[in-house]
Amino acid sequence: MAQPPELTAAVRRFAALPTVLVATDFDGALAPLVTDPLRSRPVEGGMETLAAIADLPGTTVALVSGRALAPLRELSGATEPLLLVGSHGVEDSRRPDGLALDDEQRDLLATLDADLRAVVERHPGTRVEDKPAGRVLHTRGLDPEVGAAALESAHALGERHTSLVVTPGKEVVELAVAHVGKGVALVDLAQELGVDGVFYAGDDLTDEQGFAALADDPDQDRAARRLTVRVGDGETGAQFRVPDEPSLVEVLRALLDARRKHRPAG
Numbered sequence: 001m002a003q004p005p006e007l008t009a010a011v012r013r014f015a016a017l018p019t020v021l022v023a024t025d026f027d028g029a030l031a032p033l034v035t036d037p038l039r040s041r042p043v044e045g046g047m048e049t050l051a052a053i054a055d056l057p058g059t060t061v062a063l064v065s066g067r068a069l070a071p072l073r074e075l076s077g078a079t080e081p082l083l084l085v086g087s088h089g090v091e092d093s094r095r096p097d098g099l100a101l102d103d104e105q106r107d108l109l110a111t112l113d114a115d116l117r118a119v120v121e122r123h124p125g126t127r128v129e130d131k132p133a134g135r136v137l138h139t140r141g142l143d144p145e146v147g148a149a150a151l152e153s154a155h156a157l158g159e160r161h162t163s164l165v166v167t168p169g170k171e172v173v174e175l176a177v178a179h180v181g182k183g184v185a186l187v188d189l190a191q192e193l194g195v196d197g198v199f200y201a202g203d204d205l206t207d208e209q210g211f212a213a214l215a216d217d218p219d220q221d222r223a224a225r226r227l228t229v230r231v232g233d234g235e236t237g238a239q240f241r242v243p244d245e246p247s248l249v250e251v252l253r254a255l256l257d258a259r260r261k262h263r264p265a266g
C-alpha cells in the first residue's frame with residue numbers, strides 16, 4: 001500500500017537530521033499480536049531493516065517494549081548496536097546488571113505473585129508472565145466475560161496495593177513494583193544521546209505515553225522534529241498512522257533509503 005505523501009515527506013525531513021533516535025515498540029508494531037506471547041515473531045524484513053538503519057552514522061536504534069529484556073532479545077533476535085529498553089523502561093540493555101529493587105519492592109513482588117496465583121485459579125485459562133519488576137496477566141483468546149472478570153480482579157489488586165503501578169492494555173494488565181513508562185524512557189534516552197530528532201512507532205496505550213512525551217519534549221526543537229506513527233486503529237496522539245506491521249516496515253525501509261541518500265558526513 002502506498003504511503004500518504006505527508007508521511008513520505010516527513011520521513012525524508014527526518015532522515016536528513018544529523019543525529020536521530022529511531023525507536024519502535026515490538027508487539028503489535030513489528031511483530032503481529034498472537035495468543036501465546038512467547039510465540040510472537042517480527043514480520044519479514046523488520047529486524048533486518050532496523051539493523052541496517054543502526055549501521056548508519058548519527059543513528060541509534062532502539063526497541064522499546066513492555067516485555068522483559070530477556071524475552072525481548074530472544075524473540076526479536078536483536079543484537080548490538082540495537083538498544084533494548086524493556087519492562088516499559090525499567091530495563092535497559094546498556095545496563096546488563098539489571099534492576100535495583102529495594103527490599104520493600106521485593107516483598108511487594110512476592111505478595112503480588114501469591115495474589116495473582118489466586119486470580120489464575122479463579123479464572124482458568126488466564127496466564128501470568130513474569131517480569132523482573134512485575135507481572136502481566138494475559139487474557140487473550142479467552143471468552144470475553146472470563147477475560148474481563150480476570151482483568152477486573154487484577155485491577156482490584158492494584159487498588160489494594162497502592163504502590164503497584166497498573167498499566168492496562170489490550171486483553172492484558174501489567175502490575176509493576178517499579179515503573180518508568182515509555183514516555184519517560186524515550187525522552188530520557190533522546191536526552192542522553194543528545195539526538196536532534198526521535199522517531200517512534202507503536203500500537204498500544206503505553207505507546208500513546210511515548211507519543212505524548214515526545215510532543216512535550218522539554219527540548220522544543222527536538223519535539224518539533226519528532227516523527228510518531230501509530231500502528232493499527234484506535235485513538236492516537238501520533239502524527240501519522242499505518243494499518244499494520246508490514247506497513248511499518250515499509251516506513252522504516254523508506255527511512256533507511258532516505259537516510260542513506262541524505263546522511264550527514266561522518
Ligand SMILES: [Mg+2]
Pocket residue numbers: 025026027028029202203204
Ligand atoms: Mg505493542
